[in-house]
Amino acid sequence: MTGLTHKLAPDRSKINLQDRMELHYWLKHFRLSQEELQRAIDKVGNSAAAVRKELAV
Template sequence: MDNLTKREQPDRSKINMHEAFEVKYWTHALGVSKEELQKAVDKVGNSAATVRKELGV
């Protein structure tokens, strides 16, 4: 999801905590705060599937 020059679908399999638009997307999609999302990413990595499992969503 980092390459803004491409017009492809964003890579929703990874969570990039360094991109504000991704943090906004994922906090809304998962129904969690930025802090909760950051804790989950710190604990299990940036795989969206693994973070979902960690958060129980």
């Protein structure tokens, strides 16, 4: 079955800023700008739980 593509569901426990659709999801979810989200990730890492805790959401 080579040649078939199977896109897996995004891992919602991690924030991937490299994936445009995932980035849009997280920006909307947290109601932040990309710069604000980047600062939070730089501070606590890309764990969604850690970012939630940092933002107190």
